[in-house]
Amino acid sequence: xxxxxxxxxxxxxxxxxxxxxxxxxxxxxxxxxxxxxxxxxxxxxxxxxxxxxxxxxxxxxxxxxxxxxxxxxxxxxxxxxxxxxxxxxxxxxxxxxxxxxxxxxxxxxxxxxxxxxxxxxxxxxxxxxxxxxxxxxxxxxxxxxxxxxxxxxxxxxxxxxxxxxxxxxxxxxxxxxxxxxxxxxxxxxxxxxxxxxxxxxxxxxxxxxxxxxxxxxxxxxxxxxxxxxxxxxxxxxxxxxxxxxxx
Amino acid sequence: xxxxxxxxxxxxxxxxxxxxxxxxxxxxxxxxxxxxxxxxxxxxxxxxxxxxxxxxxxxxxxxxxxxxxxxxxxxxxxxxxxxxxxxxxxxxxxxxxxxxxxxxxxxxxxxxxxxxxxxxxxxxxxxxxxxxxxxxxxxxxxxxxxxxxxxxxxxxxxxxxxxxxxxxxxxxxxxxxxxxxxxxxxxxxxxxxxxxxxxxxxxxxxxxxxxxxxxxxxxxxxxxxxxxxxxxxxxxxxxxxxxxxxx
DNA sequence: CCGTACGAGGGTACTGAGTGTCGAGCGTCG
DNA sequence: CGACGCTCGACACTCAGTACCCTCGTACGG
Numbered sequence: 282x283x284x285x286x287x288x289x290x291x292x293x294x295x296x297x298x299x300x301x302x303x304x305x306x307x308x309x310x311x312x313x314x315x316x317x318x319x320x321x322x323x324x325x326x327x328x329x330x331x332x333x334x335x336x337x338x339x340x341x342x343x344x345x346x347x348x349x350x351x352x353x354x355x356x357x358x359x360x361x362x363x364x365x366x367x368x369x370x371x372x373x374x375x376x377x378x379x380x381x382x383x384x385x386x387x388x389x390x391x392x393x394x395x396x397x398x399x400x401x402x403x404x405x406x407x408x409x410x411x412x413x414x415x416x417x418x419x420x421x422x423x424x425x426x427x428x429x430x431x432x433x434x435x436x437x438x439x440x441x442x443x444x445x446x447x448x449x450x451x452x453x454x455x456x457x458x459x460x461x462x463x464x465x466x467x468x469x470x471x472x473x474x475x476x477x478x479x480x481x482x483x484x485x486x487x488x489x490x491x492x493x494x495x496x497x498x499x500x501x502x503x504x505x506x507x508x509x510x511x512x513x514x515x516x517x518x519x520x521x522x523x524x525x526x527x528x
Numbered sequence: 529x530x531x532x533x534x535x536x537x538x539x540x541x542x543x544x545x546x547x548x549x550x551x552x553x554x555x556x557x558x559x560x561x562x563x564x565x566x567x568x569x570x571x572x573x574x575x576x577x578x579x580x581x582x583x584x585x586x587x588x589x590x591x592x593x594x595x596x597x598x599x600x601x602x603x604x605x606x607x608x609x610x611x612x613x614x615x616x617x618x619x620x621x622x623x624x625x626x627x628x629x630x631x632x633x634x635x636x637x638x639x640x641x642x643x644x645x646x647x648x649x650x651x652x653x654x655x656x657x658x659x660x661x662x663x664x665x666x667x668x669x670x671x672x673x674x675x676x677x678x679x680x681x682x683x684x685x686x687x688x689x690x691x692x693x694x695x696x697x698x699x700x701x702x703x704x705x706x707x708x709x710x711x712x713x714x715x716x717x718x719x720x721x722x723x724x725x726x727x728x729x730x731x732x733x734x735x736x737x738x739x740x741x742x743x744x745x746x747x748x749x750x751x752x753x754x755x756x757x758x759x760x761x762x763x764x765x766x767x768x769x770x771x772x773x774x775x
Numbered sequence: 776c777c778g779t780a781c782g783a784g785g786g787t788a789c790t791g792a793g794t795g796t797c798g799a800g801c802g803t804c805g
Numbered sequence: 806c807g808a809c810g811c812t813c814g815a816c817a818c819t820c821a822g823t824a825c826c827c828t829c830g831t832a833c834g835g
Contacts, residue, residue, distance in 0.1 A: 339814040451702030586785040
């Protein structure tokens with residue numbers, strides 16, 4: 282068995298030579314091997330030994346590249362999270378805060394849209410494996426924390442600043458995920474960004490300043506006169522809604 | 529060693545006899561033993577064998593009561609989740625939907641408030657153990673799904689009904705958790721429900737009908753006049769904020 | 776009164792994820 | 806040419822979680 286494994290390892294090295302790709306060819310090989318096995322026999326029916334056996338590498342190397350078996354399913358989220366925090370750190374105070382975190386959320390969508398087939402495969406996998414769903418939650422939670430931390434900084438002066446930051450971050454993530462999942466359910470067909478824009482527009486309509494200008498929308502169609510004596514924003518909104526007769 | 533274990537088991541039985549409590553004395557004994565060890569030597573430094581050794585029961589019995597080691601940290605969430613779904617199922621269409629899910633969220637808070645010291649201990653534990661944080665996320669996710677499913681049913685007719693349901697459920701959970709955590713950080717001092725009411729009021733101000741009446745708040749302190757020509761709600765809010773000079 | 780059926784719990788052994796440690800290969804630099 | 810350092814593999818180990826089987830107490834029907 283060890284001789285066949287050595288042969289497989291040699292074949293792997295040849296492949297890396299002709300691929301001439303980025304820095305970690307071994308990492309990609311592990312992801313490819315893992316997904317082949319996950320798709321043909323299921324996640325829980327596949328052991329790490331199976332994966333490294335197919336990839337022709339040592340078991341220890343798997344855990345060098347991926348802290349856990351779940352991580353191989355989300356190989357690019359670490360980089361995407363770094364991109365998001367970098368994006369939020371750059372150009373701190375220029376844009377409207379809510380719009381800024383919406384743009385940050387679009388970064389995640391773009392990552393999914395880069396490899397539609399891979400994203401759809403992963404979606405089907407995570408949908409039916411409870412352990413992967415739980416892991417995905419922790420990934421999403423880190424995105425949400427990044428957005429919330431950014432908003433907390435921007436809302437530093439406000440009353441209930443951290444509350445608003447947490448709520449808006451959660452709403453943005455939920456809207457993004459709603460649109461993302463509906464796109465994934467359609468096998469990656471159609472334009473993902475349009476769905477997400479619509480969903481994020483809803484969140485922006487509920488919080489803070491309005492969304493980015495929408496075509497065909499004239500600002501003059503709203504005229505507001507407010508008499509105010511120290512009322513909180515939610516009271517104002519409540520009155521507006523009552524006046525407009527909405528529920 | 530087996531004799532001392534048998535002695536411990538006998539002591540356990542005596543305790544249950546005098547406690548005369550509910551059905552599972554063994555379950556409570558396991559929780560108590562687990563938390564004693566978690567607090568004095570840490571979660572990850574405590575093995576399941578340590579717990580069952582202290583509780584004087586067999587290892588197999590631990591997994592009879594708790595599907596995993598993490599579950600012993602959240603012993604009452606299963607019941608609370610059942611309570612919430614039952615609450616949402618009863619009295620389907622009477623209350624305003626957003627207010628209804630806010631009330632459902634208050635059920636969770638009440639569970640935490642029932643045992644303040646236990647809740648604070650657990651909070652400190654989950655805050656510093658990544659594995660427990662991840663597990664807590666999956667628990668919270670189930671609450672959020674319950675709320676979202678309820679709202680989806682109530683919003684069945686609406687355009688973007690599922691989107692609104694998901695976003696509002698996420699916002700409610702985020703607001704609840706924000707208030708809950710701030711209460712837990714204060715070691716369970718102060719009135720938890722007031723903090724949560726305030727946080728949920730913010731969410732209700734952003735979505736749907738306004739929050740329940742707040743004491744000391746006079747409706748007269750807001751007077752609004754709106755001239756409207758088919759504008760969407762977010763445009764109105766935008767104008768309000770601009771008028772009030774908020775960002 | 777006895778045998779039996781049943782349910783709760785204990786014991787043993789196994790699988791598989793994740794870690795620590797060491798040693799082999801190999802390229803780089805002094 | 807040798808020392809260093811980095812990458813990877815081999816082995817051993819811990820621990821969570823599962824399957825299987827055993828024991829004991831109890832209730833129930835003959």
